[in-house]
Amino acid sequence: MARPSTTADAFHAIAEPRRRQILGLLATAELPVNDLVTALDIPQPQVSKHLRVLREVGLVAVRGAGQQRLYRLSPAKLKPVHDWVKGFERFWAESFDRLGEYLADLQAGQPGADTPPHKTEGESE
Known part of the structure; x- marks a missing residue:
């Protein structure tokens, strides 16, 4: 049986511990990716991949602020x-x-x- 995509629903997306950490951080404040990189102590490309999955599921929203992209929790999808x-x-x-x-x-x-x-x-x- 094929493994379901991590972007299929919130349950699959939050199965990954780093994504749960990201959601926890975003529950307290809207943050740029660099702040998430610092807090998680993992490379920026990995954080961006996790954010992409969370965005595709609808758990995270992003907005531009100058040259930064700010991420925030979208709790309704939880x-x-x-x-x-x-x-x-x-x-x-x-x-x-x-x-x-x-x-x-x-x-x-x-x-x-x-x-x-x-x-x-x-x-x-």
Whole structure:
């Protein structure tokens, strides 16, 4: 089966860690490519390739300002990702609730609290 193009949708585009870093930087400010190069510490051609993919998907917009090209986040195209992740919100909330209950039981000396702690290296019995 052929691998889908990274420009097919937001999910494919953000699968690459450097692109997620770029989106994170652009979430805070509109930036020229040179600022992204400095922040990411990778060569300009690589940053430009990532920006091209993000532009093709619609996650990033660009505008000219004199001789500079300024990039900014286009968050509306992240909505499908947000909607998908939101589906897991209940799972995480329930997991954290269970963890909170477990910790409260431990502090109150409830069952399971008498389990001996793990021994550290070099500790005698």
